[in-house]
Amino acid sequence: MNALPSLFISHGSPMTALEPKLTGQRLAELARALPRPRAIVVASAHWLSHAPLVGAAAQPQTVHDFGGFPPALYALQYPAPGAPEVARRAAELIAQAGLPVQLDPGRGLDHGVWVPLRMLYPQADIPVVPLSIQPRLGPAHQLALGRALAPLREEGVLLIGSGSITHNLHDWRGADPAVEAPYVRPFIGWVEQQLQRGDVDALLDYRRQAPYAEQAHPTDEHLQPLHFALGAASAGAFTAQRLDAGIEMGFLAMDIYRFDGPCED
Structure with missing residues (x-):
């Protein structure tokens, strides 16, 4: 089969599950455009570790890792099966790339x-394997982790980095959701420009080069899944398609990216 793309998804607030808005529409459209994967590996900004960890549960539980939200949110379940064999294959590829890894x-x-x-x-109904990220090791590490797993795309596995294109929770407290934060559009515009140019080096150096980088990301963990998805696209040429899913609460950009590229140079 043809290689699947890799994806970066801005997952937004947990409330996105109850109020999907434009994000739900964009993801439904994307699912219709993709071949059906046999399994999905998701590198999540909400699983942080010092070295890569690969979830190998046969039936992973739905974790409600947040507080202070409506009861209806805690009632939601996502009972997808796990894929222990895909987890073992992912760990094998990560080890082959010279990175320490555990199941x-x-x-x-x-x-x-x-x-x-x-x-x-x-x-x-598609098996899911969660993957941790290691923000202390920097964007280049996440790129390498994605590249290590790129062969899975030719094995029918969809690779996803789940984070946020902008993520400043300080703005959640006391901000007017009707007023758009001034850093959001310059930052997401810069990211799109570098992706269209294929300038991986600039994206790895975003802290220094991107406008308003510190405001858009006071910490790194929500952008580094983008570097994972970019690495998973290819070690060489790639194309990036941005799906605009709007800006939530004035500061949380919901961009989605689809990356296509060969698995090898």
């Missing part, structure tokens, strides 16, 4: 995984 047989699906997947594949 975690008890890891469930945090909201960075199940919130977007409920909109992408609502039937929850």
Whole structure:
């Protein structure tokens, strides 16, 4: 079969699961445009570790890793099966790339995984493997992790980085959701420009080069899934398609990217 693309998804607030808005529409459209994968691997901004961990549960639990939201949100489940054999294959590829890796047989699906997947594949009938990210190791590490797993795309596995194109929770407190934060559009415009140019080096150096980088991302963990998805696209040429899903609460850009590229140079 042809290689699947890799995806970066801005998963938004947990409330996106109850109020999908434009994100739900964009992800439903994307699912219709994609071949059906045999399994999905999701690198989530809500599973952080010092070295890569791969979830190998046969039936991962739906984890409600948040507080202070309506009871209806905690009632939601995403009962997708796991894929232990895909988890073992992913760990093998990561090890072959020279990175330390461990399987975690008890890891469930945090909201960075199940919130977007409920909109992408609502039937929850495709096996899912969660993957941790390591923000302390920097964007280049996430790029390398994605590249290590790129062969899975030719094996029918959809690789997703789940984070947020902008993520400043300080703006959640006391901000007027009707007023758009001034840093959002310059930052997302810069990211799109570099992706269209194929300038991977600039994206790895976004902290220094991007406008308003510190405001858009006070910490790195929600953007680094973009570097994972970019690495998973290819070690060489790639194309990037941006799906605009709007801006939530004035500061949370909901961009989605589809990356296509050969698995090898």
